[in-house]
Amino acid sequence: MQAESPQSGRTSPAPSVFCIWWTFxxxxxxxxxxxxAMLALLEREIVExxxxxxxxxxQNYFALAQLLPGVIAINAAMLAGGxxxxxxxxxxxxxxxxAVPFGCIALYAVAxxxxxxxxxxxxxxxxxxxAVAGMIAGLGLSMVCKNAKTPPAVFVAVVTFAVAVAxxxxxxxxxxxxxxxxxxxxxxxxxxxxxx
Amino acid sequence: xxxxxVLAAKxxxxxxxxxxxxxxxGLAIIALVRQEVLSRGWLSPGEFSDILGIxxxxxxxxxxxxxxxxxxxxxxxxxxGMWFALAASLLSTVAVTLPSVVGAGVGGAWxxxxxxxxxxxxxxxxxxxxVSGFVCAVGADLAVECCRVASVEPALLLKICDGVFFSLAxxxxxxxxxxxxxxLFASALAGVxxx
Numbered sequence: 001m002q003a004e005s006p007q008s009g010r011t012s013p014a015p016s017v018f019c020i021w022w023t024f025x026x027x028x029x030x031x032x033x034x035x036x037a038m039l040a041l042l043e044r045e046i047v048e049x050x051x052x053x054x055x056x057x058x059q060n061y062f063a064l065a066q067l068l069p070g071v072i073a074i075n076a077a078m079l080a081g082g083x084x085x086x087x088x089x090x091x092x093x094x095x096x097x098x099a100v101p102f103g104c105i106a107l108y109a110v111a112x113x114x115x116x117x118x119x120x121x122x123x124x125x126x127x128x129x130x131a132v133a134g135m136i137a138g139l140g141l142s143m144v145c146k147n148a149k150t151p152p153a154v155f156v157a158v159v160t161f162a163v164a165v166a167x168x169x170x171x172x173x174x175x176x177x178x179x180x181x182x183x184x185x186x187x188x189x190x191x192x193x194x195x196x
Numbered sequence: 197x198x199x200x201x202v203l204a205a206k207x208x209x210x211x212x213x214x215x216x217x218x219x220x221x222g223l224a225i226i227a228l229v230r231q232e233v234l235s236r237g238w239l240s241p242g243e244f245s246d247i248l249g250i251x252x253x254x255x256x257x258x259x260x261x262x263x264x265x266x267x268x269x270x271x272x273x274x275x276x277g278m279w280f281a282l283a284a285s286l287l288s289t290v291a292v293t294l295p296s297v298v299g300a301g302v303g304g305a306w307x308x309x310x311x312x313x314x315x316x317x318x319x320x321x322x323x324x325x326x327v328s329g330f331v332c333a334v335g336a337d338l339a340v341e342c343c344r345v346a347s348v349e350p351a352l353l354l355k356i357c358d359g360v361f362f363s364l365a366x367x368x369x370x371x372x373x374x375x376x377x378x379x380l381f382a383s384a385l386a387g388v389x390x391x
Contacts (some may be wrong), residue, residue: 031255032377035222038257060308067307067316070215070296071257072222078300087301094293101256102264102289106282108250109268113278120388127361127387128249128380129242130342134362135252135376136226137335138369143221144332147324156322160329164227165336171224171231172217178326179219182319190314 015052017092020081023050024096027077031097034139035065035072046080053080073097200276207270207284211263211291218259218295220323225259225292227330229266230337238270241341248338249384253377263292357386 015023027041039062046052053061058080065075074094081093115121148157156178163169210232218225226248233239239247247269251261267288271281310316339362346355361383368376 029255031257032375033372034257036372064304064307064311065300066221067311067320068296068299068303070218070222070293070299071225071259073257074260074293075296075300078296079304082300082304090297090301094297098256098260098289098293101254101261102286104254104256105251105261105264106268106285108254109265109272109281109285110278112246112250113268113272113281119391123387123391124384125242125246125249125387126345127390128384129245129338129345130358130362131365131376131379131383132245132249132252133335133338133342134365134367135369135379136248136338137332137362138366138371138376139223140328140332140335141366142370142372143223143328144325147221147328153321153325157325157329157332160326161332161336164330164333168231171228171330172213174326174330175217175219175224175323178322179319182322183315185322186315186318189318 014084014089015050017085017088020084020089021092021096024077024081024093025099026096028097029100031073031101035062035076038062038073038076042076042080052084057083200271200274200280203270203274204284204287207267207288208291211267211288212294214263215292215295220320220327221331222257222259223331224327225257226262227327227334229259229262230334233266233270238273239266241337243269245338245341249380253380260289260292264289354390357390361386 023045027038027045031038031041039058042058042062043055047055047058061079061083062072062076064079065072068075068079074097077093077097078090082090085092112121116125144154144157148154160174163174164171214225214228214232217228230244233244234241247262247265248258251258251265254261264285267285268281271284272278276284307316342358342362346358349355349358361379365376365379365383368374368379
């Protein structure tokens with residue numbers, strides 16, 4: 001794998017595995033928020049500063065990252081790393097991205113263990129719970145607005161929400177049904193001659 | 197010792213499954229982790245909410261952070277020492293990202309070719325709103341739990357305060373004009389000051 005981009009005609013040599021790891025280490029250390037925060041960081045570090053990939057390639061990988069299983073930010077990092085150095089680059093990018101977050105969480109987990117019975121910590125945690133609930137609800141609503149733009153999609157979102165709240169069904173099973181429904185819809189559309 | 201080994205194997209298997217089924221939007225991972233840990237009685241709803249708050253206020257994707265923290269808590273709750281618990285959190289982190297390594301390595305090229313194919317578009321057209329519904333359901337469950345706690349709070353001011361932070365965080369999460377992290381910090385500070 002070479003870090004070449006036919007669009008721009010650049011031919012920079014592929015960076016070392018350690019260099020990939022270190023670059024993604026720095027990206028992971030300042031990654032707050034979801035996938036779109038990651039896209040902004042990748043464009044700044046990988047495209048503008050290091051010029052490892054072109055902007056089109058990066059956006060292409062970001063779109064692809066949303067189709068693969070797993071968290072979008074990590075997927076995008078892996079696809080970029082994989083483009084630079086194959087499987088080694090893929091793993092180096094993932095390991096780099098999660099390194100600082102892992103360290104932070106490990107520190108927090110140990111601290112939480114020893115300090116969770118302190119009144120001040122309990123008060124802070126209890127105070128945070130409404131904000132956590134609001135944050136997740138807000139993130140969920142923004143996902144609905146982004147992903148449910150047609151009446152059938154709104155229907156799917158609303159029914160899933162209602163079923164999830166009322167029955168707490170196994171999510172994996174529901175996702176499998178959703179995939180099956182998508183496949184059936186595609187087969188049906190295709191038979192009718194491709195006009196959805 | 198054997199009990200911890202069995203627990204470690206379970207953690208690895210469950211977080212691999214969670215990583216594998218995080219489809220149609222990265223936040224699906226929150227709903228999946230929640231269901232796995234609550235249905236097994238590994239964490240209380242309050243603990244899970246704490247984990248989400250911490251996972252969002254540290255760098256890194258919230259779902260992976262939550263998996264890391266959960267691995268530690270599950271071992272700590274089972275009575276293991278700190279180092280084993282840290283190893284368990286590393287194991288959970290690796291397990292939850294492993295499907296992505298395989299997906300990006302093997303599936304990347306396939307998806308690149310079929311990205312705009314009839315099947316891909318159609319399947320994700322159903323998956324994405326479905327996952328959005330699940331994430332909203334997690335938010336609703338957390339809110340219900342908060343209301344239950346708030347209903348026994350004596351002071352009216354605290355209830356109002358909770359409502360304000362809920363709304364602010366919801367707006368921050370929805371619009372992403374400001375980072376929800378600031379609202380989380382402010383609410384934690386208010387929690388301490390209100391005592």
